[in-house]
Amino acid sequence: MGIQTWTFLIVGITFLLYIGVAIWAKAGSTKEFYVAGGGVSPLANGMATAADWMSAASYLSMAGLISFMGYAGGQYLMGWTGGYVLLALLFAPYLRKFGKFTVPDFIGERYYSKQAQLVALICAIFVSFTYCVGQMKGVGVAFARFLEVEFSTGIFIGIGIVFFYAVLGGMKGITYTQVTQYCILIFAFTVPAIFISLQMVGNPLPQIGMGGTMEDGIYLLDKLNQLSVDLGFNEYTSSGMNDRVNMFFITMSLMLGTAGLPHVIVRFFTVPKVRDARVSAGYALFFIALLYTTAPAIAVFVRTNLLQTVSNKPYAEMPAWFSKWEESKLISFDDKNSDGVIQYVANPSSNELTIDNDIMVLANPEIANLPAWVIALVVAGGLAAALSTAAGLLLVIATSISHDLLKNYLKPNISEKGELRAARVAIAWAVLAAGLAGLNPPGFVAEVVALAFGLAASSFFPAIILGIFDKRMNRQGAISGMIVGIVFTTIYIWYFKPQLGGIGTPEGYWFGIKPEGIGTLGMLINLAVAVVVSRLTPPPPVDVQNMVENIRIPRGAGAAIEH
Amino acid sequence: MKNKTLDQYWNCNLRYLVILLSIWFMCSYGFGILFADSLNQIKLGGFPLGFWFSQQGSIYVFVLLIFIYVYLMNRLDQEFDVDEK
DSSP: OHHHHHHHHHHHHHHHHHHHHHHTTTTOHHHHHHHHHGGOHHHHHHHHHHHHHSSSSIIIIIIHHHHHHGGGGHHHHHHHHHHHHHIIIIIIHHHHOOOOOHHHHHHHHHHHHHHHHHHHHHHHHHHHHHHHHHHHHHHHHHHHHHHHHHHHHHHHHHHHHHHHHHHHHHHHHHHHHHHHHHHHHHHHHHHHHHHHHHHHSSSSSSHHHHHOOOSSHHHHHHHHHHHHHHHOOTTTOOTTTTTTHHHHHHHHHHHHHHHHHHHHHHHSSSSSHHHHHHHHHHHHHHHHHHHHHHHHHHHHHHHHHHHHHTTTTTTGGGGHHHHHHHHSEEEEOOTTTTTSBOOOSSSSOOOOOOEOHHHHHHHHHHHHTTOHHHHHHHHHHHHHHHHHHHHHHHHHHHHHHIIIIIIIOOTTTTOHHHHHHHHHHHHHHHHHHHHHHHHOTTTTTHHHHHHHHHHHHIIIHHHHHHHHHHOOOEEEEHHHHHHHHHHHHHHHHHHHGGGGGGGOOGGGGGGGGGGGGGGHHHHHHHHHHHHHHHHHHHHHHHHHHHHHHHHHHHHOSOOOOOO | OOOHHHHHHHHHHHHHHHHHHHHHHIIIIIIIIITHHHOOOOOOTEEHHHHHHIIHHHHHHHHHHHHHHHHHHHHHHTTTTTTTO
């Protein structure tokens, strides 16, 4: 069987599986719809959180990105995992004890203010929606490439499938579908890595294999360093030329943003107990770590393979995968000195080869000559990653609209049935809107994702942490902190991102901090403003102080409750 | 429950947090970023140590920290009789 047949077969089977699971886990109540009835086991919740978290970008682009960045790629690896430690230690148990459905719920109640809730609500919708548009685009790209259809057709297929199981199943359906998707995506990600690790260093564990020795007895990483230096690139494992300040700030901003993203936090409302919320974060990070520790190994393998295969080799002798990706314009070769040999070097004026980050994971099995079914599996895994993340985000948007906006603001008397219907209608519209925005993505989607992390870091993170750990924090402090944090971060990112129409240049960066890392500074400013303002204004009411006392101890956590 | 014991429980929790988060900070920002250059002089098998912390080690430490926290807190909850029945 060819690759195409295998792809149809494996993708088809996995899709039938998702739809079957969605029907089996259909939601019957708002509680089931929003937080899966608060009855998901910590292990299943951990897997679902991991699938929710690992997007098409983690799956398809990250290893490729790292393979081009080398050591500095660690900022993504640490940044997108370290936030879970903050979540587990600082947020999850307390928010679970608090026992409501959403982050704006918490902000509204803790700061006894509808305005604060509204600010949080707008942030939550904005952050989730920008993130989601990127995912829908990922879904479209994935379908288009694998089913060999137009990009727009790819997006419509994606809309249809997410629509079906998210609208039907709510959080319950999504959670169990994500468990299935996690299993598929991690299997698909690690199998090729294991094969390649065996081929290159004879070790079945890629995490250890990347530090192993090759047939000639030379350490793989030493070999890669040598190859890189020979072509004029930096040493792969070295931090010598990197910008330490920005690595620090970007890593921190990603961690704080992770801990502040509403679609991640809401996960910890779905487990039965406070102790489950704690351990669930541990399981989630364990499952995420399986992929995140494999990715840098893939990056090393694929980089070495690539340099050995293409560098200084005649163009005419390139293997079949080379011309295949050339057709889709993801590899391009421009024979500047017309010698018919590929010069892949660091110097842009003599470099002849351009490679898109995204193809490294996809092309990896082909570069290593793995069987066709492995290639098809990688495709199915990529689709699982994109779909599971999109579905989780859409649910947060729908919950924000039907629960936070409709029930808490516009129509407090709405019946349970009416709210459930509104949630389904909201999710349907959200899928369509995100899909259409993804269809014609404004060029700045990738840039806006940086903004999503920056905003989550500079708005939610301090508001939640102060709400739990500072009993004296009051409405005035929290609101002014959030507003200053958001305004500062937004303006900074906008001003220094030419893609968003900003006019700033890198010379103007404050302390040399790139826009991607500014969320860290925004968070600190928010924190400082909130503490100062709160100490100058009256303390919060006694019942709020009692509530803070109460969420600090686990006993008495019921299921997530209605107001 | 008396406020005195609640305060003790909370202070003990905060102490755990400070210790665990210091390790969290040291392994990622310390070993993985700030001191990576000097650590790279040391080899762990084929890995320069700073590089290993930045791309592998810190992630293992993160996972461990959460499970240690879970263990400590479950024990603490029982000790102060605030665990869920």
